[in-house]
Amino acid sequence: MRSKNLLFVFVLIATLALPLGAMAQDDGERPLIGAWDTCADPVSLSGEVKIGVAFAQSEAAAIYGVPQQQAVELAIAEINESGYLGEATLVAVTEDAGSTPETAISAFTNLVAEDVSAIIGPTLSNQAMAADPVAFGTERQESGDPLIPVVGVSNTRTGMETDFAASYGDGGAYFRRISLPESKVIPGTVEQVVDILGIETVGIMYSDNDQFTASAYEVFVSALEESGVEIVATETFATGDVDFTAQLTNIIAANPDAIVVSALAAEIVPLLEQARSQLGYTGPIIGGNGFNTPGIASEDRGAGTDANGVVVGGAWNVARQNEISTAFTAKYEEEYGTPADQFAVQAYTGTWVVATAIRCADSADPAAVLEALAATADFETPLGTFSFDEEGLPEHEPVAQIIKDGQYLLLTEESAAEVFGE
């Protein structure tokens, strides 16, 4: 009897201990991303480290904000499961930033009251111009509360760093972004496109009442001038318009080698359908960052085959994967059932960059986190090797892509010939 009992206890202990052993070994299976070796495991961090997350979960910009939120949650789960912050767990304090500057300010006001170590968001650039100063602007500086770093993952407005520095002095340095501003994406893209497609003249169409598309337009103009391309026609429209045939007719009449379009996702789909199906334009259409969501070319919700021949520069392309982004996109699709887009990849990268800053600072203090954040250099991410340059701007290689049958292919002479059938 006695020995039987002993045996039972032994078996019980063994079964209980087995998963413990297996869990201990789990630590070896690290995510591919992360500064595991450059920064030692943190020792002073413990308990919960809070970061604020504020993306558009409602209204117009939710099309970008929802994938961003999902990617951040995925990254945080990875970070905590792998013990990236040692004893501490990373906790997201989430607020819906809506789609207007006012809702974003309100979200940020709630977040800074939670003593977060950093904030990721908001989705739109004009929201960032309004809401980011809640974390580091004049009022925060005067209140004596610690300034909080804000990491933008989709803000592409040109010159945000200098604008913030001009308005808020040293506080402006608390703004960092993962997303390449148009000033970094477009020149690289235009150069590749002009080179590969041999473009000499273009017509430009842009939405002039949205700051995102208007600033992209200005960058396009200077990049095209730099590449020696002549602009033969310029037409404008407004966000919310549904009929673009008049402007397109004028542009097509000027017979350019390509049409450059700076617009947001909602206008792009009808614009493409009208250009291709109604007016029969077959040449290349070069787009700004707004074209960078797979929905544009989808058969049921987007422009379908009318999107063929759209050339767009981006921060990331599913066809230019490294092993980190392959792992992320597979995991994302498994988790949420939709393919990851650029916005998801950037939000995922942003979360890891922030977590890395916390790990390397070995502190949840916002100022220490900012210092480590600013020092981010040669960090391997799904976007490629990521650094902040000496002006605090993000840096990684942009990518020129061409759409064919719903796919974003890398732009090469072969893929271009395939699309345009030359």
Add this chain to the structure above:
Amino acid sequence: MGFVSDALASIGLNEFVITLMFVNAILAMSIYLTLYGGMFSLANAGFMAIGSYVSVILTQNHDWPFLPAILVGMVAAGLIAIPIGLPVLRLRDIYLAIATIGFVEITRIMILNFDKIIAEVYTRLHMESEPPKITNGPLGITGIPVETKLEYLIVTVIILSYFMIRMHRSRFGRALAAIRQDENVAASQGINVVYYKNAAFILGAMMAGLGGGFSGHLSRIIQPGSYGFGTAVDILAYSVLGGISSWYGPILGGLALTALPEVLRPLKEYTGLINGVVLLIFIAYLPGGLGDPALWRSVRKTAGRIVNFINKGKTANAGA
């Protein structure tokens, strides 16, 4: 005070939201004046834009102090209302609404292209110097210092409320009420219809301009896109939800409609849906709005009945 603000913050009404609520209350009051005179004008989003841009340009580019700047913004909106009101107020009902929406769009597009217009003038006049960037087109003006304080707004709302209460009993208020009921009869009674309608329109424009000045110095960025058709409808919605049968209706509407989505914030993607349902219920069951005096009378009556009932219960118990 700290206790109250903490309690409000816990249901989603942080200091910024409360400030915004009062800004919107001022905007709601601005449309009340024209509605009181029976004019269905949606022009106030345009006057708000004018007040906002004029005051922000003064504080940003010319280092004016805040209070004079918003007062100038208010006067500018009033001055622009004069040439707009004279022809437009000859229209009635839905035609007036359409014409005033046109004014809102024209204002927005003028602000959008203001720098281009200035640049064009410079080239036509062969001026050597670089044309200035004033409204900065669609990118808007950024880095505006936050000057709008809750105290200013509460004082403004009190002053405007006093003005409204006085107006109801004044010759001006009675004239407007008469015009609302029947313009022709009012005219036959010797009321100068054109004068009173324009005066109400200009005063409303000045209030909208003042609200615009406050809102411009609250959100750090102003863009032409913020003053379009959507804003015009929002302002109308404040006063419709609040009701125009009393002067405090629009204030209640502005406060409630701004607060509602913030209180519903925890519902995330369902916020908009529930917000809409709540509004529908209000409109369906309270056609007179939140500020309907009849509603408050019945609330008082019901409360009185409940108090009576409880008291009766007490006496009954005591008797037993």
